[in-house]
Amino acid sequence: MFTRQDRLKIFNQKKKKVERRTNKEGIITEKVIPGFENTTFEQFEEWFDETTFNQGCNYCGTTNHRSLELYQMQRAGLRPDATRGGKRGKRLELDRVDPRQPYDNLQNLVWCCYWCNNAKSNFFTAEEFKPIAVAMRAALSAI
Numbered sequence: 001m002f003t004r005q006d007r008l009k010i011f012n013q014k015k016k017k018v019e020r021r022t023n024k025e026g027i028i029t030e031k032v033i034p035g036f037e038n039t040t041f042e043q044f045e046e047w048f049d050e051t052t053f054n055q056g057c058n059y060c061g062t063t064n065h066r067s068l069e070l071y072q073m074q075r076a077g078l079r080p081d082a083t084r085g086g087k088r089g090k091r092l093e094l095d096r097v098d099p100r101q102p103y104d105n106l107q108n109l110v111w112c113c114y115w116c117n118n119a120k121s122n123f124f125t126a127e128e129f130k131p132i133a134v135a136m137r138a139a140l141s142a143i
């Protein structure tokens with residue numbers, strides 16, 4: 001059950017970010033992390049559907065509950081930790097089916113487990129990713 005606060009947190013985490021860093025030579029570099037630019041929280045709220053979220057990863061079917069279990073195994077040291085310092089995998093993530101589309105195209109967004117999101121990256125189309133998702137489902141179920 002999501003509260004408005006939960007949805008707001010998800011929305012804010014997915015806003016476009018620009019990270020500025022200063023290297024040893026004093027040169028400022030920028031890293032753009034894609035996310036919502038023009039989408040309002042109200043539009044996100046309209047798009048957000050808890051039933052769809054509860055169906056799990058759009059690709060492999062891993063549920064949010066299972067994602068959390070896998071996350072906790074890693075954080076507890078029961079498995080090698082691939083959570084990037086606890087930042088990834090705690091819950092299902094937003095994925096762009098077509099990664100060339102902006103996040104603002106809400107019809108292009110699906111829920112996705114960290115593992116599929118990481119493997120699909122910006123490289124595979126949803127169609128190309130299908131056989132990988134089948135294998136991902138089998139591999140994650142076996143843990």
Ligand SMILES: [Zn+2]
Nearest residue numbers: 057060113116
């Ligand atoms: Zn998945």
